[in-house]
Amino acid sequence: MVRLVLVLGDQLTADVAALKAADRARDVVVMAEVMGEGTSVPHHPQKIALILAAMRKFAVALREAGWRVAYSRLDDAENSQTISGELLRRAVEFGASEVLATKPGEWRVLQDLEALPVPVRVLEDDRFICSQAEFATWAEGRKQLRMEWFYREMRRKTGLLMEGDQPAGGQWNFDHDNRKPAKADLLRPRPGDFAPDAVVEEVLALVEARFAHFGRLRPFRWATDRAGALQALGEFVEERLARFGAEQDAMLEGEAFLSHALISPYMNIGLLGPLEVCQAVEAAWKAGRIPIAAAEGFIRQVIGWREYVRGIWALKGPEYLEGNALDHRRALPRVYWGAETGMACMKAAIGQTRDLAYAHHIQRLMVTGNFALLAGVDPAEVHEWYLSVYVDAFEWVEAPNTIGMSQFADGGLLGSKPYVSSGAYIDRMSDHCAGCRYRVKEKVGERACPFNLLYWHFLDRHRERFQGNPRMGQMYRVWDGMDAGHRTAVLAGAEAVLGRLDRGEVV
Ligand code: FAD
Ligand code: SF4
Numbered sequence: 001m002v003r004l005v006l007v008l009g010d011q012l013t014a015d016v017a018a019l020k021a022a023d024r025a026r027d028v029v030v031m032a033e034v035m036g037e038g039t040s041v042p043h044h045p046q047k048i049a050l051i052l053a054a055m056r057k058f059a060v061a062l063r064e065a066g067w068r069v070a071y072s073r074l075d076d077a078e079n080s081q082t083i084s085g086e087l088l089r090r091a092v093e094f095g096a097s098e099v100l101a102t103k104p105g106e107w108r109v110l111q112d113l114e115a116l117p118v119p120v121r122v123l124e125d126d127r128f129i130c131s132q133a134e135f136a137t138w139a140e141g142r143k144q145l146r147m148e149w150f151y152r153e154m155r156r157k158t159g160l161l162m163e164g165d166q167p168a169g170g171q172w173n174f175d176h177d178n179r180k181p182a183k184a185d186l187l188r189p190r191p192g193d194f195a196p197d198a199v200v201e202e203v204l205a206l207v208e209a210r211f212a213h214f215g216r217l218r219p220f221r222w223a224t225d226r227a228g229a230l231q232a233l234g235e236f237v238e239e240r241l242a243r244f245g246a247e248q249d250a251m252l253e254g255e256a257f258l259s260h261a262l263i264s265p266y267m268n269i270g271l272l273g274p275l276e277v278c279q280a281v282e283a284a285w286k287a288g289r290i291p292i293a294a295a296e297g298f299i300r301q302v303i304g305w306r307e308y309v310r311g312i313w314a315l316k317g318p319e320y321l322e323g324n325a326l327d328h329r330r331a332l333p334r335v336y337w338g339a340e341t342g343m344a345c346m347k348a349a350i351g352q353t354r355d356l357a358y359a360h361h362i363q364r365l366m367v368t369g370n371f372a373l374l375a376g377v378d379p380a381e382v383h384e385w386y387l388s389v390y391v392d393a394f395e396w397v398e399a400p401n402t403i404g405m406s407q408f409a410d411g412g413l414l415g416s417k418p419y420v421s422s423g424a425y426i427d428r429m430s431d432h433c434a435g436c437r438y439r440v441k442e443k444v445g446e447r448a449c450p451f452n453l454l455y456w457h458f459l460d461r462h463r464e465r466f467q468g469n470p471r472m473g474q475m476y477r478v479w480d481g482m483d484a485g486h487r488t489a490v491l492a493g494a495e496a497v498l499g500r501l502d503r504g505e506v507v
Contacts, residue, residue: 001097003027004070004090006083006113008104009037009051010394012058013226013270014065017102017123024067028094031059032072032086034079035210040108041388044215045207046222046357047265050391053203053224054269061225070094074206084112091118105268105396107318128310129154129274129303135311145312145413148173151304160278160299161285161292173300174245174293181429182250182258189239191262193221194228214337215389216355222265222391229266236261237280242290245297249362251345251430256352260360261298264392267306274302301361309400312414321395323403324379325411326462332381333501336368340506342437343450345426346371357391364390365419366426369406373420374454375501376461379409417471420458423449444489450497450507456487457494 005022007029014020019029033055038048052074059071070090072079080086087099099120104110113120124132130150138153139145152172155161161168196204200220208217223229243259250258266272278299285295313320335341338354349363359368364386372382379402386402387393404414423440427433433440433449442448459466459479466472479487500507 002094003098003100004087004094004096005029006087006099006101007031007058007062008083008102008109009055010105010269011102011125012054013127013273014062015127015273016270017126018100021123022100024065027068027100028090028096029062029067029069030087030090031055031069032079032083033074034072034081034083034086035074036082038074038211041384042213043211044357044389044391045211045213045217046215046220047391047393048211049200049203049207049217049220050222050224050265051269052207053200054271056199056203057225074210082112083109084116087116088118105394107321107395111318127270127273128307129158130307130311132311132314136315139311139315144416145308147304147308150308150311151300154303154307158275158278158303160282160303161296169292169296174296177291177293178245178297179249180246182247182252182255184252184431188243188255188258191232191240191257192235193219194223196220200224213388214354215357221356223271226271229263229271232266233261233263233272233277233280236263237284241281241284241298242294245291245294248297249429251348251363251367251426251432253344253348253431253435256356256358258360262358267302268392268394268397274306278302306397309404309414310396312400312404313396316410316413320403320410321383321399322380323409323411325409326376326407326465328373328376328378328407328409330375330377330498330501332372332377332385333375333507334504335507336372336385339504343507344436345430345432348432353389357389359390362429364401365406366421366429369402370420371451371454373407373418374451374458375498376458379403379407382407417466417469420455421451422455423451426451444486444493448493453490453494453497456490457498460487460491
């Protein structure tokens with residue numbers, strides 16, 4: 001009997017479990033471009049275009065490798081516009097008895113597959129270094145799931161940056177040498193753009209006609225096949241990796257990319273594997289081309305953070321998405337969808353998100369994430385925004401980063417304290433404040449930086465939860481040491497900012 005082999009838009013590799021388990025002489029690969037997925041949240045047009053173009057190219061590669069592929073284009077007349085609908089249609093067409101699928105990276109999609117009236121075999125997605133079972137074993141019985149301990153296990157498991165059972169360079173962590181503010185006067189090699197070919201142009205026209213979501217579609221700069229993704233990786237390793245560690249947390253006006261890799265979308269849709277990426281980085285260090293701090297800083301992100309958040313997502317299940325430990329209820333302010341703002345740091349992060357579908361980690365965490373948390377925005381709305389606007393956003397990686405790391409909505413599973421800061425952090429790590437309508441040094445008054453006002457408002461309103469936190473006690477002592485009149489003025493200033501956000505006025 002024929003089986004259908006489902007390949008989703010973020011499973012574009014011959015290494016994906018369902019393809020490895022299938023028989024190319026007998027089974028039919030099903031790939032489907034559907035409006036149901038393109039509009040499940042208002043995905044950035046560049047993200048939709050990347051996935052559709054990469055799917056089309058991968059389908060060609062599969063056919064060349066001898067697979068039968070039933071491919072549904074978005075504008076096919078008979079397209080039912082849902083994954084389930086297309087599977088049922090193909091099941092009838094080919095008289096198929098079973099569907100083979102690789103576990104999707106979104107609970108909603110898994111639930112849809114499990115509800116199908118044909119038998120579906122869902123295989124574990126083994127494109128990760130740590131399997132779900134291994135993560136669950138590691139997590140069992142631990143009070144706190146500290147990323148650092150998990151990361152060391154992954155170093156030992158992969159042998160990356162290891163000398164025997166000891167970390168290369170004598171340390172597990174080189175953060176001390178990394179994370180510096182960036183210098184505005186340095187010339188940085190900009191990552192190369194991939195000019196759209198005929199396949200990409202056709203997809204761009206389709207996306208332009210069908211999706212009116214937030215975000216600019218053009219210029220479209222992403223690679224859409226494995227060869228391009230490998231080229232992007234090679235270019236990063238040669239040209240930017242050496243400064244990656246030092247610049248990892250820095251922000252500069254007009255410099256969207258700094259020394260970042262820009263490879264998360266390729267890893268997340270299957271064009272690159274996490275281990276091969278880390279091995280390329282390690283090789284550059286072994287060849288003496290980059291400092292160990294840069295190699296360690298990068299590898300930590302991939303075999304540490306990336307694997308860890310995936311483990312949390314799989315372990316905690318769909319309920320994790322509902323977390324709202326701080327009971328935050330504010331609607332997402334309009335500024336996140338591009339409304340005017342006088343806050344230079346927010347304008348830069350959201351503006352480049354609109355134009356490029358990209359912002360780097362510290363922009364996501366300490367600018368847009370920090371602001372949403374301080375302002376008490378409903379984490380479900382924050383989650384939907386991050387899932388929508390970034391080219392690399394898939395639930396398994398986006399949700400733990402947003403709901404856990406950024407919004408503390410999981411009550412502290414991912415981080416022992418919330419990632420909140422006043423304007424001082426942004427001032428230290430960026431050059432945004434110099435050109436801002438607000439004054440980062442002012443603590444009260446019309447011109448006071450909104451981060452300053454909201455920071456104390458956040459601490460004040462969550463005193464019961466955080467005062468006893470050993471990493472936050474000092475800040476409460478500072479707050480309590482301020483005179484009562486000043487504290488009242490700060491809280492009133494914060495309330496005024498929140499009122500403007502609620503009324504949809506410019507902040
Ligand atoms: P670099 O800064 O060059 O880092 C190298 C690689 O490390 C990345 O490609 C990525 O694969 C990995 N990495 C780094 N940090 C993380 C992390 N915290 N979690 C997982 N992987 C990490 N990453 C996504 O891939 N998809 C998302 O939807 C996503 N949403 C996020 C939402 C929030 C609120 C925050 C704070 C972070 C989010 N991240 C997400 C993590 C991180 O911001 C991106 O992986 C990174 O910015 C991608 O750009 P880059 O390839 O230039 O990364
Ligand atoms: Fe951002 Fe405040 Fe600095 Fe303006 S002053 S750029 S709002 S941190």
